[in-house]
Amino acid sequence: MSIKLAPPVTEPATTPVAIRPASLTSPTAVTPEPADPAEVVFALQDFSCYYGSFRAVREINLEIERNRITAIIGPSGCGKSTLLRSFNRMNDLIPTARVDGRILYHGVDLYADGVDPVEVRRRIGMVFQKPNPFPKSIYDNVAFGPRVAGFRGDLAALVEESLRRAALWDEVKDKLKSPGTSLSGGQQQRLCIARAIAVEPDVILMDEPCSALDPIATLRIEELMKELREKYTIVIVTHNMQQAARASDTTVFLTMGEDRAGYLVESAPTEQLFTRPTNELTEQYITGRFG
Protein backbone atom coordinates (compact mmCIF):
# COMPACT_ATOMS: atom_id res chain seq x y z
CA MET A 1 0.00 0.00 0.00
CA SER A 2 1.05 3.52 -0.45
CA ILE A 3 -0.28 6.86 0.40
CA LYS A 4 0.38 7.81 -3.17
CA LEU A 5 -2.06 5.12 -4.23
CA ALA A 6 -4.99 6.66 -2.45
CA PRO A 7 -8.35 6.10 -4.13
CA PRO A 8 -8.73 8.17 -7.28
CA VAL A 9 -10.03 11.61 -6.56
CA THR A 10 -13.22 12.70 -8.20
CA GLU A 11 -12.02 16.18 -8.98
CA PRO A 12 -10.48 16.64 -12.41
CA ALA A 13 -6.72 16.52 -12.49
CA THR A 14 -6.63 20.23 -13.12
CA THR A 15 -8.29 21.04 -9.82
CA PRO A 16 -6.41 23.99 -8.51
CA VAL A 17 -4.45 22.95 -5.52
CA ALA A 18 -5.26 25.33 -2.77
CA ILE A 19 -1.90 25.01 -1.11
CA ARG A 20 0.12 28.13 -1.61
CA PRO A 21 2.37 27.94 -4.63
CA ALA A 22 5.52 28.78 -2.74
CA SER A 23 5.39 25.58 -0.77
CA LEU A 24 5.19 23.56 -3.97
CA THR A 25 8.72 24.39 -4.81
CA SER A 26 10.04 24.87 -1.33
CA PRO A 27 12.07 21.67 -1.14
CA THR A 28 14.30 22.87 -3.95
CA ALA A 29 13.91 26.60 -4.02
CA VAL A 30 14.33 27.23 -0.34
CA THR A 31 16.91 24.64 0.61
CA PRO A 32 20.03 26.80 0.38
CA GLU A 33 18.62 29.42 2.71
CA PRO A 34 18.57 28.83 6.41
CA ALA A 35 15.09 27.82 7.36
CA ASP A 36 13.18 30.06 9.67
CA PRO A 37 12.84 27.83 12.71
CA ALA A 38 9.71 29.53 13.88
CA GLU A 39 7.81 29.05 10.63
CA VAL A 40 4.58 27.23 11.31
CA VAL A 41 3.83 24.27 9.04
CA PHE A 42 0.64 23.09 10.70
CA ALA A 43 -1.68 25.18 12.81
CA LEU A 44 -4.52 23.27 14.44
CA GLN A 45 -7.48 25.33 15.51
CA ASP A 46 -10.05 23.65 17.74
CA PHE A 47 -9.46 20.54 15.74
CA SER A 48 -11.60 17.50 16.54
CA CYS A 49 -11.86 14.20 14.74
CA TYR A 50 -14.83 11.86 14.94
CA TYR A 51 -15.40 8.27 13.94
CA GLY A 52 -19.18 8.23 13.54
CA SER A 53 -20.55 9.68 16.74
CA PHE A 54 -17.39 8.94 18.72
CA ARG A 55 -15.08 11.87 19.15
CA ALA A 56 -11.53 10.53 19.05
CA VAL A 57 -9.67 13.80 19.55
CA ARG A 58 -11.11 16.91 21.00
CA GLU A 59 -10.49 20.58 20.24
CA ILE A 60 -6.77 20.52 19.70
CA ASN A 61 -4.95 23.80 19.36
CA LEU A 62 -1.36 23.31 18.34
CA GLU A 63 1.34 24.61 16.05
CA ILE A 64 3.94 22.40 14.39
CA GLU A 65 7.11 24.23 13.45
CA ARG A 66 9.17 23.74 10.36
CA ASN A 67 12.42 21.73 10.37
CA ARG A 68 11.64 20.42 13.82
CA ILE A 69 10.93 16.94 15.07
CA THR A 70 7.68 17.02 16.97
CA ALA A 71 6.83 13.94 19.01
CA ILE A 72 3.29 13.14 20.09
CA ILE A 73 3.10 11.00 23.21
CA GLY A 74 0.30 9.81 25.44
CA PRO A 75 -1.39 6.69 26.78
CA SER A 76 -2.89 4.09 24.46
CA GLY A 77 -6.14 5.19 22.90
CA CYS A 78 -5.58 8.89 23.46
CA GLY A 79 -5.87 9.65 19.75
CA LYS A 80 -2.18 10.10 18.85
CA SER A 81 -2.43 8.15 15.62
CA THR A 82 -5.78 9.67 14.74
CA LEU A 83 -4.25 13.09 15.13
CA LEU A 84 -1.21 12.15 13.05
CA ARG A 85 -3.38 10.71 10.30
CA SER A 86 -5.35 13.92 10.22
CA PHE A 87 -2.24 15.77 9.09
CA ASN A 88 -2.34 14.21 5.64
CA ARG A 89 -6.01 13.27 5.50
CA MET A 90 -5.37 9.58 5.86
CA ASN A 91 -8.54 9.43 7.94
CA ASP A 92 -10.46 10.26 4.75
CA LEU A 93 -10.00 6.60 3.88
CA ILE A 94 -12.18 5.64 6.85
CA PRO A 95 -15.79 6.16 5.75
CA THR A 96 -17.16 7.29 9.12
CA ALA A 97 -14.37 9.74 9.89
CA ARG A 98 -15.08 13.44 9.92
CA VAL A 99 -13.40 16.49 11.34
CA ASP A 100 -14.33 19.69 13.05
CA GLY A 101 -12.20 22.79 13.43
CA ARG A 102 -9.28 23.37 11.12
CA ILE A 103 -5.80 22.23 10.27
CA LEU A 104 -3.97 24.96 8.41
CA TYR A 105 -1.01 23.73 6.37
CA HIS A 106 1.18 26.70 5.49
CA GLY A 107 -1.92 28.77 6.14
CA VAL A 108 -4.25 26.75 3.92
CA ASP A 109 -7.13 24.74 5.37
CA LEU A 110 -6.29 21.11 4.58
CA TYR A 111 -9.94 20.12 4.67
CA ALA A 112 -11.25 22.96 2.51
CA ASP A 113 -13.10 22.24 -0.69
CA GLY A 114 -10.80 21.94 -3.64
CA VAL A 115 -7.83 20.59 -1.73
CA ASP A 116 -6.66 17.42 -3.45
CA PRO A 117 -5.93 14.76 -0.82
CA VAL A 118 -3.57 12.96 -3.18
CA GLU A 119 -1.44 16.07 -3.51
CA VAL A 120 -1.67 16.56 0.24
CA ARG A 121 -0.27 13.08 0.78
CA ARG A 122 2.53 13.66 -1.69
CA ARG A 123 3.67 16.67 0.28
CA ILE A 124 3.00 15.09 3.62
CA GLY A 125 4.35 11.56 3.52
CA MET A 126 3.93 8.83 6.07
CA VAL A 127 6.08 6.05 7.47
CA PHE A 128 4.22 3.33 9.29
CA GLN A 129 4.72 1.21 12.35
CA LYS A 130 5.49 -1.97 10.47
CA PRO A 131 7.97 -1.61 7.63
CA ASN A 132 5.86 -2.15 4.54
CA PRO A 133 8.02 -2.28 1.42
CA PHE A 134 6.23 -3.17 -1.80
CA PRO A 135 6.86 -6.72 -3.04
CA LYS A 136 9.28 -5.25 -5.53
CA SER A 137 12.98 -4.61 -5.83
CA ILE A 138 14.71 -2.10 -3.60
CA TYR A 139 15.11 0.18 -6.61
CA ASP A 140 11.48 -0.07 -7.64
CA ASN A 141 10.29 0.60 -4.12
CA VAL A 142 11.93 4.00 -4.24
CA ALA A 143 11.19 4.66 -7.92
CA PHE A 144 7.52 3.80 -7.56
CA GLY A 145 6.22 7.11 -6.26
CA PRO A 146 8.11 9.29 -8.75
CA ARG A 147 6.99 7.02 -11.63
CA VAL A 148 3.35 7.26 -10.61
CA ALA A 149 3.78 11.01 -10.40
CA GLY A 150 5.10 11.08 -13.95
CA PHE A 151 8.69 11.86 -13.09
CA ARG A 152 10.70 12.54 -16.23
CA GLY A 153 14.20 13.25 -14.94
CA ASP A 154 17.09 10.96 -14.05
CA LEU A 155 15.27 8.33 -12.06
CA ALA A 156 18.41 6.42 -11.10
CA ALA A 157 19.92 9.58 -9.63
CA LEU A 158 16.74 10.29 -7.71
CA VAL A 159 16.67 6.76 -6.32
CA GLU A 160 20.30 7.00 -5.24
CA GLU A 161 19.79 10.38 -3.65
CA SER A 162 16.74 9.18 -1.74
CA LEU A 163 18.56 6.09 -0.50
CA ARG A 164 21.53 8.23 0.54
CA ARG A 165 19.33 10.59 2.50
CA ALA A 166 17.79 7.60 4.21
CA ALA A 167 21.33 6.41 5.12
CA LEU A 168 20.72 3.15 3.29
CA TRP A 169 22.66 3.59 0.05
CA ASP A 170 25.93 2.04 1.18
CA GLU A 171 24.16 -1.07 2.34
CA VAL A 172 22.06 -1.65 -0.78
CA LYS A 173 23.92 -0.10 -3.70
CA ASP A 174 25.15 -3.51 -4.85
CA LYS A 175 21.81 -5.21 -4.63
CA LEU A 176 19.26 -2.74 -5.90
CA LYS A 177 17.47 -5.51 -7.78
CA SER A 178 16.94 -7.60 -4.65
CA PRO A 179 13.47 -7.60 -3.17
CA GLY A 180 12.84 -4.89 -0.58
CA THR A 181 11.53 -7.57 1.72
CA SER A 182 14.94 -9.27 1.78
CA LEU A 183 16.32 -6.49 3.99
CA SER A 184 16.37 -6.51 7.80
CA GLY A 185 13.57 -4.74 9.67
CA GLY A 186 15.64 -1.62 10.30
CA GLN A 187 16.76 -1.49 6.69
CA GLN A 188 13.20 -1.99 5.48
CA GLN A 189 12.09 0.94 7.60
CA ARG A 190 14.84 3.11 6.13
CA LEU A 191 13.73 1.91 2.68
CA CYS A 192 10.24 3.14 3.51
CA ILE A 193 11.76 6.46 4.53
CA ALA A 194 13.67 6.59 1.21
CA ARG A 195 10.40 5.85 -0.57
CA ALA A 196 8.69 8.68 1.27
CA ILE A 197 11.55 11.06 0.47
CA ALA A 198 11.61 10.16 -3.24
CA VAL A 199 8.47 12.18 -3.97
CA GLU A 200 10.03 15.26 -2.33
CA PRO A 201 7.61 15.76 0.52
CA ASP A 202 7.61 18.76 2.81
CA VAL A 203 6.60 16.83 5.91
CA ILE A 204 7.24 13.25 7.01
CA LEU A 205 4.76 11.74 9.44
CA MET A 206 5.93 8.70 11.38
CA ASP A 207 3.55 6.43 13.22
CA GLU A 208 5.51 4.34 15.75
CA PRO A 209 8.27 3.82 13.17
CA CYS A 210 10.55 1.91 15.55
CA SER A 211 8.18 -0.27 17.50
CA ALA A 212 9.08 -3.30 15.39
CA LEU A 213 12.83 -2.63 15.55
CA ASP A 214 15.61 -3.60 17.93
CA PRO A 215 17.30 -0.88 20.02
CA ILE A 216 20.24 -0.28 17.69
CA ALA A 217 18.06 -0.08 14.58
CA THR A 218 15.87 2.27 16.61
CA LEU A 219 18.80 4.56 17.41
CA ARG A 220 19.72 4.58 13.72
CA ILE A 221 16.26 5.73 12.74
CA GLU A 222 16.37 8.40 15.45
CA GLU A 223 19.71 9.77 14.31
CA LEU A 224 18.49 9.62 10.72
CA MET A 225 15.48 11.70 11.70
CA LYS A 226 17.84 14.35 13.04
CA GLU A 227 19.63 14.48 9.70
CA LEU A 228 16.36 14.62 7.80
CA ARG A 229 15.15 17.46 9.99
CA GLU A 230 17.50 19.79 8.09
CA LYS A 231 15.28 19.41 5.05
CA TYR A 232 11.92 18.18 6.26
CA THR A 233 9.48 18.73 9.07
CA ILE A 234 8.91 15.53 11.02
CA VAL A 235 6.00 14.58 13.23
CA ILE A 236 6.31 11.27 15.05
CA VAL A 237 3.85 9.37 17.18
CA THR A 238 5.46 7.13 19.73
CA HIS A 239 4.30 5.22 22.78
CA ASN A 240 7.94 5.12 23.78
CA MET A 241 8.45 8.15 25.96
CA GLN A 242 12.22 7.71 25.97
CA GLN A 243 12.21 7.86 22.21
CA ALA A 244 10.35 11.16 22.29
CA ALA A 245 12.88 12.41 24.85
CA ARG A 246 15.87 11.29 22.79
CA ALA A 247 14.80 12.18 19.33
CA SER A 248 12.46 15.16 19.30
CA ASP A 249 12.71 18.92 19.60
CA THR A 250 9.15 19.46 20.74
CA THR A 251 6.96 17.05 22.66
CA VAL A 252 3.20 17.11 22.64
CA PHE A 253 1.42 15.21 25.39
CA LEU A 254 -2.13 14.04 24.80
CA THR A 255 -4.33 12.17 27.21
CA MET A 256 -7.85 10.86 27.28
CA GLY A 257 -10.72 12.67 28.93
CA GLU A 258 -13.74 11.20 30.70
CA ASP A 259 -15.49 11.19 27.32
CA ARG A 260 -12.60 9.01 26.05
CA ALA A 261 -11.66 11.75 23.60
CA GLY A 262 -7.99 12.59 23.38
CA TYR A 263 -7.04 16.15 24.21
CA LEU A 264 -3.85 18.13 24.40
CA VAL A 265 -2.38 18.55 27.86
CA GLU A 266 0.97 20.16 27.19
CA SER A 267 3.22 21.02 24.30
CA ALA A 268 6.74 22.19 25.09
CA PRO A 269 10.38 21.99 24.07
CA THR A 270 11.35 18.38 24.72
CA GLU A 271 14.12 19.09 27.22
CA GLN A 272 11.77 21.28 29.20
CA LEU A 273 8.85 18.86 29.13
CA PHE A 274 11.01 16.02 30.43
CA THR A 275 12.81 18.01 33.13
CA ARG A 276 10.16 20.43 34.36
CA PRO A 277 6.72 19.88 32.87
CA THR A 278 4.25 22.58 33.75
CA ASN A 279 1.17 20.37 33.91
CA GLU A 280 0.61 17.94 36.76
CA LEU A 281 -0.86 15.34 34.36
CA THR A 282 2.29 15.46 32.26
CA GLU A 283 4.41 15.03 35.38
CA GLN A 284 2.38 12.01 36.42
CA TYR A 285 2.54 10.43 32.98
CA ILE A 286 6.25 10.84 32.35
CA THR A 287 7.12 9.65 35.86
CA GLY A 288 5.03 6.53 35.34
CA ARG A 289 2.31 7.39 37.83
CA PHE A 290 -0.50 6.86 35.34
CA GLY A 291 -1.12 5.75 31.81
Next chain:
Amino acid sequence: MSDQDPVTTQQPDPDPEIEVASATDVGETEGGGVDTRATLDRELRAVKDDVLRLGALVEVALERAGRAVYERDPDLADTVRWDDAEVNDLQRRVSNGISVVLATQQPMARDLRELLALYHAAAELERMGDYAVNIAKLAQQLASEPEIPLFSQIPIMERLCRSQLRSAMRALVDVSESDARAVCANDDELDRLYDAVYRGAMDLMQADPSRVPQATHQIFIAHHLERLGDRVTNIGEDVVYLATGQIEDLN
Protein backbone atom coordinates in the same frame (compact mmCIF):
# COMPACT_ATOMS: atom_id res chain seq x y z
CA MET B 1 -1.68 16.16 -9.64
CA SER B 2 0.05 18.94 -11.41
CA ASP B 3 2.90 18.28 -13.77
CA GLN B 4 6.04 17.37 -12.01
CA ASP B 5 7.47 20.40 -10.43
CA PRO B 6 11.08 21.56 -10.29
CA VAL B 7 11.61 19.20 -7.41
CA THR B 8 12.42 16.45 -9.83
CA THR B 9 15.14 18.38 -11.59
CA GLN B 10 17.07 18.68 -8.41
CA GLN B 11 20.68 17.70 -8.62
CA PRO B 12 21.70 15.04 -6.17
CA ASP B 13 23.86 16.70 -3.63
CA PRO B 14 25.74 14.21 -1.54
CA ASP B 15 25.07 14.99 2.05
CA PRO B 16 28.45 15.54 3.69
CA GLU B 17 27.06 14.71 7.13
CA ILE B 18 25.97 11.29 6.02
CA GLU B 19 29.31 10.68 4.36
CA VAL B 20 31.17 11.60 7.48
CA ALA B 21 28.95 9.50 9.67
CA SER B 22 29.50 6.41 7.55
CA ALA B 23 33.23 6.76 7.95
CA THR B 24 32.95 6.47 11.70
CA ASP B 25 31.00 3.27 11.53
CA VAL B 26 33.24 1.08 9.44
CA GLY B 27 32.80 -2.62 9.91
CA GLU B 28 29.10 -2.47 10.59
CA THR B 29 27.18 -4.79 8.39
CA GLU B 30 24.02 -2.81 8.73
CA GLY B 31 23.22 0.84 9.19
CA GLY B 32 26.76 1.92 8.37
CA GLY B 33 25.45 5.33 7.37
CA VAL B 34 24.15 6.30 10.78
CA ASP B 35 26.13 7.05 13.90
CA THR B 36 23.80 5.87 16.64
CA ARG B 37 25.69 7.81 19.33
CA ALA B 38 25.90 11.11 17.53
CA THR B 39 23.51 13.03 19.76
CA LEU B 40 24.70 11.62 23.06
CA ASP B 41 28.35 12.12 22.13
CA ARG B 42 27.71 15.71 21.12
CA GLU B 43 25.89 16.49 24.36
CA LEU B 44 28.51 14.75 26.51
CA ARG B 45 31.24 16.71 24.78
CA ALA B 46 29.42 19.97 25.41
CA VAL B 47 29.08 19.20 29.12
CA LYS B 48 32.71 18.15 29.36
CA ASP B 49 33.86 21.32 27.60
CA ASP B 50 31.92 23.40 30.10
CA VAL B 51 33.50 21.58 33.05
CA LEU B 52 36.97 22.15 31.59
CA ARG B 53 36.14 25.82 31.13
CA LEU B 54 35.03 25.90 34.75
CA GLY B 55 38.38 24.41 35.79
CA ALA B 56 40.21 27.07 33.80
CA LEU B 57 38.18 29.86 35.42
CA VAL B 58 38.94 28.56 38.89
CA GLU B 59 42.62 28.28 38.10
CA VAL B 60 42.69 31.91 36.97
CA ALA B 61 40.79 32.97 40.10
CA LEU B 62 43.26 31.16 42.31
CA GLU B 63 46.28 32.63 40.57
CA ARG B 64 44.87 36.14 40.91
CA ALA B 65 43.91 35.62 44.55
CA GLY B 66 47.46 34.49 45.28
CA ARG B 67 48.93 37.44 43.45
CA ALA B 68 46.59 39.79 45.33
CA VAL B 69 48.07 38.39 48.58
CA TYR B 70 51.72 38.67 47.49
CA GLU B 71 51.35 42.11 45.91
CA ARG B 72 48.95 43.45 48.57
CA ASP B 73 46.60 44.45 45.74
CA PRO B 74 42.98 44.96 46.89
CA ASP B 75 41.82 45.85 43.35
CA LEU B 76 43.06 42.57 41.94
CA ALA B 77 41.30 40.84 44.83
CA ASP B 78 38.12 42.62 43.82
CA THR B 79 38.27 41.12 40.32
CA VAL B 80 38.38 37.65 41.87
CA ARG B 81 35.32 38.44 43.94
CA TRP B 82 33.40 39.83 40.97
CA ASP B 83 34.37 37.10 38.54
CA ASP B 84 33.13 34.38 40.84
CA ALA B 85 29.63 35.03 39.47
CA GLU B 86 30.87 33.62 36.17
CA VAL B 87 31.97 30.44 37.90
CA ASN B 88 28.60 30.08 39.58
CA ASP B 89 26.71 30.67 36.33
CA LEU B 90 28.78 28.13 34.49
CA GLN B 91 28.31 25.55 37.23
CA ARG B 92 24.55 26.05 37.03
CA ARG B 93 24.71 25.63 33.27
CA VAL B 94 26.59 22.35 33.71
CA SER B 95 24.00 21.07 36.22
CA ASN B 96 21.21 22.02 33.88
CA GLY B 97 22.89 20.48 30.86
CA ILE B 98 23.51 17.24 32.72
CA SER B 99 19.93 16.99 33.92
CA VAL B 100 18.75 17.44 30.33
CA VAL B 101 21.07 14.71 29.06
CA LEU B 102 19.94 12.38 31.84
CA ALA B 103 16.27 13.08 31.12
CA THR B 104 16.44 12.86 27.36
CA GLN B 105 19.23 10.47 26.42
CA GLN B 106 18.98 7.78 29.10
CA PRO B 107 22.77 7.35 29.37
CA MET B 108 23.99 4.00 30.69
CA ALA B 109 27.14 2.52 32.25
CA ARG B 110 30.22 4.57 31.41
CA ASP B 111 28.17 7.43 29.95
CA LEU B 112 26.14 7.60 33.13
CA ARG B 113 29.24 7.50 35.34
CA GLU B 114 30.84 10.21 33.27
CA LEU B 115 27.86 12.52 33.71
CA LEU B 116 27.70 11.84 37.45
CA ALA B 117 31.43 12.46 37.75
CA LEU B 118 31.17 15.69 35.76
CA TYR B 119 28.23 16.82 37.87
CA HIS B 120 30.20 16.30 41.05
CA ALA B 121 33.39 17.79 39.62
CA ALA B 122 31.49 20.94 38.65
CA ALA B 123 30.13 21.26 42.18
CA GLU B 124 33.65 20.87 43.60
CA LEU B 125 35.02 23.46 41.19
CA GLU B 126 32.31 25.90 42.20
CA ARG B 127 33.36 25.43 45.83
CA MET B 128 37.02 25.93 44.89
CA GLY B 129 35.98 29.22 43.31
CA ASP B 130 34.57 30.19 46.69
CA TYR B 131 37.89 29.39 48.37
CA ALA B 132 39.63 31.65 45.86
CA VAL B 133 37.16 34.40 46.81
CA ASN B 134 37.87 33.83 50.49
CA ILE B 135 41.58 34.13 49.84
CA ALA B 136 40.96 37.34 47.88
CA LYS B 137 39.06 38.76 50.86
CA LEU B 138 41.94 37.83 53.15
CA ALA B 139 44.32 39.55 50.72
CA GLN B 140 42.29 42.71 51.23
CA GLN B 141 42.44 42.26 55.00
CA LEU B 142 46.20 41.74 54.93
CA ALA B 143 46.66 44.77 52.67
CA SER B 144 44.90 46.92 55.25
CA GLU B 145 47.18 45.75 58.04
CA PRO B 146 50.84 46.49 58.76
CA GLU B 147 52.92 44.23 56.54
CA ILE B 148 54.69 41.21 57.98
CA PRO B 149 56.61 38.60 56.01
CA LEU B 150 54.46 35.99 54.31
CA PHE B 151 55.06 32.39 55.32
CA SER B 152 57.12 30.96 52.50
CA GLN B 153 54.90 27.85 52.33
CA ILE B 154 51.87 29.87 51.16
CA PRO B 155 53.10 30.64 47.60
CA ILE B 156 54.27 27.03 47.35
CA MET B 157 50.83 25.81 48.38
CA GLU B 158 49.12 28.14 45.93
CA ARG B 159 51.26 26.96 43.01
CA LEU B 160 50.84 23.34 44.03
CA CYS B 161 47.07 23.78 44.21
CA ARG B 162 47.01 25.12 40.68
CA SER B 163 49.20 22.36 39.30
CA GLN B 164 47.12 19.77 41.15
CA LEU B 165 43.96 21.28 39.71
CA ARG B 166 45.42 21.20 36.20
CA SER B 167 46.49 17.58 36.64
CA ALA B 168 43.07 16.59 37.93
CA MET B 169 41.34 18.24 34.99
CA ARG B 170 43.70 16.50 32.59
CA ALA B 171 43.04 13.18 34.29
CA LEU B 172 39.34 13.88 33.88
CA VAL B 173 39.73 14.57 30.15
CA ASP B 174 41.87 11.49 29.60
CA VAL B 175 39.90 9.39 32.08
CA SER B 176 43.30 8.40 33.43
CA GLU B 177 43.02 6.38 36.60
CA SER B 178 46.77 6.46 37.28
CA ASP B 179 47.03 10.23 36.87
CA ALA B 180 44.03 10.66 39.15
CA ARG B 181 45.65 8.49 41.82
CA ALA B 182 48.86 10.52 41.53
CA VAL B 183 46.90 13.73 42.11
CA CYS B 184 45.36 12.27 45.24
CA ALA B 185 48.74 11.11 46.52
CA ASN B 186 50.26 14.58 46.04
CA ASP B 187 47.71 16.06 48.40
CA ASP B 188 49.80 14.92 51.38
CA GLU B 189 52.32 17.60 50.50
CA LEU B 190 49.67 20.31 50.84
CA ASP B 191 48.69 18.96 54.26
CA ARG B 192 52.32 19.03 55.33
CA LEU B 193 52.78 22.62 54.14
CA TYR B 194 49.62 23.70 55.92
CA ASP B 195 50.87 22.18 59.19
CA ALA B 196 54.10 24.11 58.78
CA VAL B 197 52.24 27.42 58.31
CA TYR B 198 50.02 26.64 61.27
CA ARG B 199 52.91 25.87 63.60
CA GLY B 200 54.91 28.85 62.36
CA ALA B 201 51.99 31.20 62.90
CA MET B 202 51.41 29.87 66.43
CA ASP B 203 55.02 30.49 67.31
CA LEU B 204 54.87 33.97 65.83
CA MET B 205 51.71 34.90 67.71
CA GLN B 206 53.20 33.76 70.99
CA ALA B 207 56.40 35.66 70.35
CA ASP B 208 54.70 38.85 69.17
CA PRO B 209 51.01 39.34 70.05
CA SER B 210 50.87 42.49 67.86
CA ARG B 211 51.11 40.25 64.83
CA VAL B 212 48.15 38.05 65.76
CA PRO B 213 45.78 39.50 63.09
CA GLN B 214 48.22 39.03 60.21
CA ALA B 215 49.29 35.60 61.39
CA THR B 216 45.67 34.51 61.78
CA HIS B 217 44.84 35.69 58.28
CA GLN B 218 47.78 33.77 56.91
CA ILE B 219 46.60 30.63 58.70
CA PHE B 220 43.21 31.12 57.07
CA ILE B 221 44.78 31.49 53.63
CA ALA B 222 46.76 28.30 54.12
CA HIS B 223 43.66 26.59 55.45
CA HIS B 224 41.62 27.54 52.36
CA LEU B 225 44.40 26.27 50.12
CA GLU B 226 44.50 23.01 52.05
CA ARG B 227 40.72 22.64 51.73
CA LEU B 228 40.92 23.51 48.07
CA GLY B 229 43.44 20.70 47.67
CA ASP B 230 40.95 18.29 49.24
CA ARG B 231 38.38 19.30 46.64
CA VAL B 232 40.92 18.55 43.94
CA THR B 233 41.40 15.05 45.32
CA ASN B 234 37.62 14.62 45.24
CA ILE B 235 37.79 15.19 41.51
CA GLY B 236 40.56 12.60 41.39
CA GLU B 237 38.22 10.16 43.12
CA ASP B 238 35.56 11.00 40.54
CA VAL B 239 37.97 10.09 37.76
CA VAL B 240 38.78 6.77 39.44
CA TYR B 241 35.04 6.10 39.72
CA LEU B 242 34.57 7.00 36.09
CA ALA B 243 37.41 4.72 34.99
CA THR B 244 36.66 1.74 37.21
CA GLY B 245 33.13 2.08 38.52
CA GLN B 246 34.59 1.80 42.05
CA ILE B 247 34.07 4.45 44.69
CA GLU B 248 37.25 4.90 46.74
CA ASP B 249 38.38 7.27 49.44
CA LEU B 250 41.78 8.45 48.29
CA ASN B 251 42.25 11.30 50.69
